Amino acid sequence: MTVLVTGGAGYIGSHMVWELVDRDEPVVVLDRLSTGFRWAVAPEAAFVEGDIGDEALLDDVIARFGVDAIIHFAGSVVVPDSVADPLGYYLNNTVKSRAVIAAAVRNGVRHFVFSSTSAVYGDPPTIPVGEDAPLKPLSPYGTSKLMTELMLADVAAAHDFRYAALRYFNVAGADPKGRTGQSTRGATHLIKVAVETALGDRPEIQVFGTDYDTPDGTGVRDYIHVADLIDAHVRALDHLRAGNPSLIANCGYERGFSVLEVLKAVERVAGLSLPVRIAPRRPGDSPKVVARSERVRQVLGWAPRWDDLDTIVGHALAWERSRRRRNDLR
Known part of the structure; x- marks a missing residue:
């Protein structure tokens, strides 16, 4: 049986596809290539270009490839963009996720792994934050992901269907084997932006807010290596296939670094100083x-x-340098 990976040409999704291929699992990717890249998909995986909101296409892919599990990454992920365009985020992240879930139920796909986010917690009252913390998103991005989690829970209660919702913290890094990495145009991930700045692709890096109630005034996040995150997905898929109950779980290291600490790490690894500009806080x-x-x-x-x-x-730095050697800065 085959695993359908939505958004499998994107940053995290492409890592998932490579891992499944390494496990000799048949894989089919569905991606509209709005932010992903066809070259990022492992050549052993089948690829279908299309939109996850196209229910007829979903039915065809599931039937044609014999899909028995779905790992759902496709969606929009930039918090400030969601504040500016909430309806776009509710369409892409919630309405279209409903289409994927409905196709799973309609076609008897019983195992579903969902790419959720720590943004469902908003500004948690207790740190570190556990899965039982209040769910109070600060942005339409976080709300759109939470709405999908709620749909999954309701569907699992009504159908022969189990899911794992993995709440990511800040994903960074690249495939240790150098096969794929963060390549999105105009990406906003801190480590990605800092590495691009170190290599001269950006004139400076902005620090959004230095007046937070944190040790150095900048935001603190839990950064998880993308390869460790993918290992959690593989384990979640195996958990569901073994007949275990649905699961909601955080994916992080229980350790936070401030923005300034991350920038110092980039300077340390790259062996240079970064041009930094202080900017106001971002909404959300x-x-x-x-x-x-x-x-x-x-x-x-x-x-x-x-x-x-x-x-x-x-x-992350090795990946960016390898892209330059291939002249692959699309």
Whole structure:
């Protein structure tokens, strides 16, 4: 049977596809290539270009490839953009996720892994934040993901259907084997932007807010290596296939770094100083979000392999340099 990976040409999705291929799993990718790249998809995987909101296409892909599990990454992910365009985010992240879930139920696909986010917590009152914390998103992005989680829970209660919703903290780094990495045009991820600045692609890096209630005044986040995140997805898929119950779990390291600490790590690894400009806070940003991750460790037996900030930065930097050697700066 085949795993359908929506958004499998994007940053995290392409890593998922490579991991499934490494496991000799048949894979089909559905991606409209709005932010992803066809070249990022492992050549062993089948590829269909199209929109996840196209229910007839979903039915065809599931039937044609014999899909028995869906790993759903496709969606929009930039918090400030969601504040400016809430309806676009509710369409792409919620309405179209409903289409994917409906296709799963309609076609008897019983296993579903969903790319959720720590943004569902908003500004949590307790750090580190556990899965039982209040869900109070600060942005339409976070709300759009939470709405999908609620749909999944309701569908699982009504149908023979189980899901894992993995709440990501800040994903960074690149495939340790150098096969794929963050390549999105105009990406806003801090480590990606800092590495591009270090290599001269951006004139400076902006720090959005230095007046937060944190040790150095800048926002604090829990940065997780993309390869460790993908390992959690594989384990979640195996968990569901083994007949275990649905799961909601944080994916993070239980350790936070401030914006300035991350920039220092990039300077350390790259061996240079970054041009930094202080800017106002961005709407929708939380002061501090760090995971409590006992659940993913205990239930899935997950343990990080790449939980060193300099290693994460080093893999991101190596990926950017490899793209330049290939002249692949699309």
